[in-house]
Amino acid sequence: MESGFEEKEFLACCGSTAFAREMAAVAPFASFEQAVEAARYIWFNKVDVNGWLEAFAAHPQIGDTKSENQKSETSKQWSKGEQSTALATATDSTLQELLVWNSLYSRKFGYVFLICASGRSTPEILAELKKRFPNRPIVEFEIAAQEQMKITELRLAKLFTAKDKSPSVGREY
Amino acid sequence: MESGFEEKEFLACCGSTAFAREMAAVAPFASFEQAVEAARYIWFNKVDVNGWLEAFAAHPQIGDTKSENQKSETSKQWSKGEQSTALATATDSTLQELLVWNSLYSRKFGYVFLICASGRSTPEILAELKKRFPNRPIVEFEIAAQEQMKITELRLAKLFTAKDKSPSVGREY
Numbered sequence: 001m002e003s004g005f006e007e008k009e010f011l012a013c014c015g016s017t018a019f020a021r022e023m024a025a026v027a028p029f030a031s032f033e034q035a036v037e038a039a040r041y042i043w044f045n046k047v048d049v050n051g052w053l054e055a056f057a058a059h060p061q062i063g064d065t066k067s068e069n070q071k072s073e074t075s076k077q078w079s080k081g082e083q084s085t086a087l088a089t090a091t092d093s094t095l096q097e098l099l100v101w102n103s104l105y106s107r108k109f110g111y112v113f114l115i116c117a118s119g120r121s122t123p124e125i126l127a128e129l130k131k132r133f134p135n136r137p138i139v140e141f142e143i144a145a146q147e148q149m150k151i152t153e154l155r156l157a158k159l160f161t162a163k164d165k166s167p168s169v170g171r172e173y
Numbered sequence: 174m175e176s177g178f179e180e181k182e183f184l185a186c187c188g189s190t191a192f193a194r195e196m197a198a199v200a201p202f203a204s205f206e207q208a209v210e211a212a213r214y215i216w217f218n219k220v221d222v223n224g225w226l227e228a229f230a231a232h233p234q235i236g237d238t239k240s241e242n243q244k245s246e247t248s249k250q251w252s253k254g255e256q257s258t259a260l261a262t263a264t265d266s267t268l269q270e271l272l273v274w275n276s277l278y279s280r281k282f283g284y285v286f287l288i289c290a291s292g293r294s295t296p297e298i299l300a301e302l303k304k305r306f307p308n309r310p311i312v313e314f315e316i317a318a319q320e321q322m323k324i325t326e327l328r329l330a331k332l333f334t335a336k337d338k339s340p341s342v343g344r345e346y
Contacts, residue, residue, distance in 0.1 A: 048283040048310045049222060110221040137221045138315050145311065 004028040012074040013155035015058025016051040032160045052145050056111040063098045082118045089121035101129045116150035177201040185247040186328035188231025189224040205333045225318050229284040236271045255291045262294035274302045289323035
């Protein structure tokens with residue numbers, strides 16, 4: 001099967017079961033670009049707001065790479081990698097501040113602060129959190145969904161890369 | 174207490190517990206207009222997306238006034254009144270069509286089709302449902318929230334009217 005992935009692999013890219021099911025239904029993809037196009041269409045047009053919340057709930061709090069909240073080992077490892085710049089630039093006091101603001105954010109919006117952390121330092125992430133915090137819930141909800149899409153694209157790229165390098169490793173069919 | 178209402182009365186206006194709690198916290202209101210202003214602020218700025226879904230879930234499907242889905246007897250009676258024009262103009266076939274489209278809508282968006290039905294005929298409601306159906310979930314989510322706000326305003330007006338006419342009836346304090 002050309003670029004065929006399993007549902008659970010898509011679920012590691014984005015924790016919405018509807019997203020993973022729809023992606024698996026339209027797979028295989030001729031290219032990475034085609035997969036991203038399908039993912040964008042599905043995420044913004046077919047996954048309902050409950051699905052967005054489900055995907056958000058699959059993420060650890062930013063700065064918390066030890067969380068057991070994640071659905072898969074793959075997703076956990078990817079989160080850790082995505083936050084490597086943030087972790088390298090974090091001090092005890094910025095991490096503490098991030099913890100406080102994360103908690104304020106979750107209390108206001110009902111889900112964890114989502115940001116495509118790849119390449120971003122902890123001060124940058126903190127500044128972004130403070131900037132987004134005053135948003136109305138519906139506005140913030142869409143921004144969080146856009147950040148989820150960026151994370152999904154990075155993770156799809158990893159899936160395709162892993163497949164190109166070793167097409168038979170870790171595949172069960 | 175001037176225009177003071179209980180939390181459960183606000184909950185009959187809008188089925189979000191956060192909305193009802195916040196309204197009760199800022200009550201009493203000097204006027205109906207002040208209550209509406211507070212309600213708008215709370216609904217659009219302070220109630221999170223889970224609260225919106227909670228409020229949507231407190232409504233019966235449009236056309237279904239017998240539903241046991243509603244939190245209070247007051248809310249149930251109000252739904253019935255709000256849908257009186259729709260019911261008076263409904264035929265078996267338009268009601269059947271509404272049922273089918275309601276079901277398609279719930280499957281796509283994850284909650285019931287919400288519309289401020291007051292004064293609207295069944296064909297008008299059906300036309301509106303079909304027009305909104307192609308919307309992206311996030312777009313439709315905000316429209317539904319705006320319709321909920323219209324319903325909330327009508328119900329707040331009923332609360333104030335009932336209070337003016339018979340200030341001590343049905344009050345427990």
